[in-house]
Amino acid sequence: MPAHSDSIRSKEAPTTVFFTLGTLLLIAAGLSFLAWGMVGVITGPLLPETIADFALTGTQAGLVFFAWSGAFSIGSFASKPLLERMSPTTLLGFTTAMAAIISIGLFATDRFVIYAAAFAMLGIVGGATFTITHTLIGQTFSHRRVSALGMLDVVFSVGNLLAPVMVVALLAQGFDWQLPFALFAALFIVLAAFFGALSWMQRNDPGISSQKSSETDVGRTGRAEGLIALSLASFSLGWLEWGHNVWLVTYAIETGRINDLARFGHVTFLAGMITARLSAIALNDRMQTIWALRMLFVLVIGGSLSLSYVHTDMAYLVGTFAMGAGMGALFPIFLGRAMNIDPSRSSTFSIIMIVSLSIGGQFASLSIGALADALGITTAFLVNGVFVMVLVASFEAFRRGNIPCPT
Template sequence: MRKKMPRSQYLIMLSVACAFCLWGAVGVLTGALLPDIRNTFSLSATQAGLLIGVWSGSFVVGSWLSARCAQIFRLNTIFVVASSVTFVAFAALFVMPSILLFSPAFVLIGIMMVVSVTIGNSLIGESFPKRRTAMLRVLDVLFTLGSICAPLGVLALSLGGFEWRTYYLVLSGVFALLAVGLTIFLPRMPLAKKSQEDAKAETSGFLKDPYLVLLGMTGLFLGTVEWAQNSWIVSFALAENETYVTAQLAFAIYLSGMLVARILTVFIAERLQIGRASLHLLSLALLGNVILIYGPGIWSMITGNFLIGFGIGAIFPIALGRAMDFAPGKAAVASATLLMGVIAGSQIAAVFLGWLADQLGGVGMAFKMTTPFFILLLISFALFTRKTAR
């Protein structure tokens, strides 16, 4: 007879699942709204890139803050506070009249997103120790499912005649409800027992091994291509004379490709961790990039975006899984290396492509410079899989 899940575990799973769906919609919202943000605040591509760069750079602050808070406060308390702060920050975004006032609230949301995702992963990891890996993969799927709602939600509000900042007001209300729900239903968790010395020991040896260098390079180029899509794909589609509807749907199709890839990792993760299978995925992503940039019309926009999303969507968990299997004792180091690589890559995608757009006369030309990064991602991951082969 199957053992029934305790009520506390059920409530934790439901609470974190709802939060991850919401944060998924927030994580890629910047790219969906970037053309509107630029028009409202009269931003150049370089200025818009800097805004995205600061947003993604805030993830480092969020990661540090979540680690510090977890040593002092209960995980459920941190989770509730992060949702409450986000509700206030989104309300502020709805009314801020200038980019100087808009930016701090914008960055604060980025920090709270990383805090919530990190603490949410910890809540699930501690509550389901025997099914930790499977549950974390499910959270990844839920986050991606939520991300698809961002372009579709923006499109729905636009077709309904609403001003673009209405989306922030909607999210403010939803996060207010989430904060209330978490306060009522999320079980009280014990204080963390882990000492700072243990945490330091876990993360020592950062980037000292060749496989970690290659893992970091993979993260760097993965972050570049993923954030180029997340940040600029709607702007690129508009620059290519596609309609606003087509641009947002193209973004949603790219995210749908990522969703399919991440669902596959839930069921066939071990097969996907085989180097050859992963390289096939990245080859599809490269093909999708070429089709997207050089193919004619709406069908190349649809096909290219789906192939890119499908090709890169599962690379992060696949690469991390290979690194952990290769050196189980350095799991925390591998995770930090890959994450920092992705964050560094996001800076290239945001700031460099924004600057390049101003130099080359538009986002359309700058976006065509992403192809070399897909090639570098394929090469670095091939070298990484060779180094970690058993």
Template sequence: MSRRPVTIVIFSGFFLLGMLFIMWGILLPDIAADLAMSELVSGGFFLLFSVGMMLGAIIGGKYVSKFEFLPLLAVLCITDSVLLLVMAHLQHWQSMLAVVFVIGLVSSSIITIGHTLIARLYEEKRFAMMGIMDFMFSLGTFAASFYVTLVYSFALDWRWTIRIVVVMLLFLSLYTWLAARSQKKQLAGQPKAQGQTLKYSDVIRRPVFLLLALVSFGYGAVEFGNANWFVSYAQQGQGFSGDDSRYLLAFFTAGMVISRLTFSLCLRYFSIHRLTVIMTTMTLAGAAGIKLGDTFMQIGSFNLLLGLGLGGLFPLVLSSAMNIDPAKGPVLSGITIIGNSLGVQISSFSTGLWANFAPLTTAFWVIPLAAVWLWLAGWYFSRQLKAINLSAGH
């Protein structure tokens, strides 16, 4: 299989998905005003999208290996395009909730295929390429705000921001379909690999993969707990202005981007299991420092530390798991997405619930507590990796 077209498809797709995922939060106030969505309904919007992601990860991890990846990817991208086009014309919030659930399901399957293909194509530099792939996702989230601002500068509404993404996804679908045809011609006459249905039970029985799910849970809880609640915490709890609060959060996103680009370089100096502990320790220190700090520079520095520890951790642990059993790539990707989605839901919901009974400054302790969970899961995961590597050496 030729690497270049597949890599272009995956990296472009992850960039567009990163834009799309963060756009929900940017556009939600306008969508809610247009469709008369209450705060409860708006919360349901994110919940259903997250549940769709979980279900898509379960289905995708189990069944995508039954199909040829590139043609399936083209179909999924076209399906996402059609769903987004439908969303851009909806007039009632009830149908909006149904559509965003299916978009989450389809998008999650695309991510599962992306993780699997890159891991298989670049076995010799899997860590670096997985990091760059997740960097493209982060780059999409970074670009989303500028994209929405640009579209709105032409006096267009939220529907147009989605329609333009539809056009970009359709172009990606066409390129993917052409790449799939080219690959089919190159492989003509060669025996095809037998499609198979993978079983989660075969993977979860192994302690190292169960710990991968627990690490992913903590990862999602810390990343999106901080992303969803930090600005409110900085404004309400620490008295920073809206602009200063967003600048402080930018330290976190900058750390995430830098970490995903550079973590693989650290593997020249540290073993995988040791780097896992180092990054989870940085994450814990950053999360605790954000809560305990009170000046702009203190909180900004700890936000940067949190991003540097957290950003590369996801591709690091997923790549190391795929090194153990490459054939189970789709299931392993599915496990991480499921754990991540559960962490997002529980962290965001528990912070909001706690904030109903106590000040947000107290409720924000959910993020450092999630970081403790992540450190413990990461430490046990690293011990399993070390034991597996030692046994393989013998």
């Protein structure tokens, strides 16, 4: 990392009364990802109220998601030069404080233009926060990168699940639909203070090291072919994850599943993803062994074939769980592997993966919809099989072109 990134040697992290500083950083990062997990999906549960309150068309309402996801990629890119000048922990204090201010604006505004612009700004801050956090946690927990990154994925998923529950509970009690943003603002204020305190502890504790890493020290993942392979794998992962999140239920109903079973299949898909992420926390680098990776790829391929060609209720449930279990841990595995090969480019790898995932998800939601209009959703869903093959082939190319996975 750059000279000002104030990383922590996890084996030598200074201790507080109860926790090491590294543990406190992981707790703060986890709470931050929990909050961002809720923010990231809140537009869906609030969509009916948003449309009604602002008198929107469906197209206008859809702009909120695209403003968010596009800005997320911009924020991820923008974080890299900041990481060269400031401590990641200090930066997280700033980005979290900005998120609090923007959330207050989302709570208070009664104009859609301001609402959409604020969501775009929140996306920029969110993208920067993700890359900064991945960089900080990946370097702090250099011996347990996959576990630490997997933990962030798990709490982010929990945030995804909590958001609709929170919306239902608040609306059932008669609260205004914009109240969740006030609650987010309060949480972000607490987290900004938490990161501020941790930044102060880093600057004043002699146990903190200021490691320097040369940007000229190019690891093999810095080569264009390695970055392209990682980007293709991430794009395919984004396509498959969001293609299923958006279109799975519609596809299941079209192929003969009843509505309740179709929706339950989405639950089994998410359950598979969370199961895989919990496994990544427990197994750490063992998830990067050749056989573990190939087992995950077998689950993805098998799940895709089951969903596409065996149209029974059991095949649908087994296929959705297998797809989720195969894909759920791939992000921390891919990112942890890249960081292990070339730690000096942690932020670069995070940016590449976040942006590629985001673009893949956007292309999936639009392209599958367009193909469904032209050919039907059953035919359109078969395209996912192409991206399953691209996912496996591109990461295999990335693996073979760099230091071998642990065995």
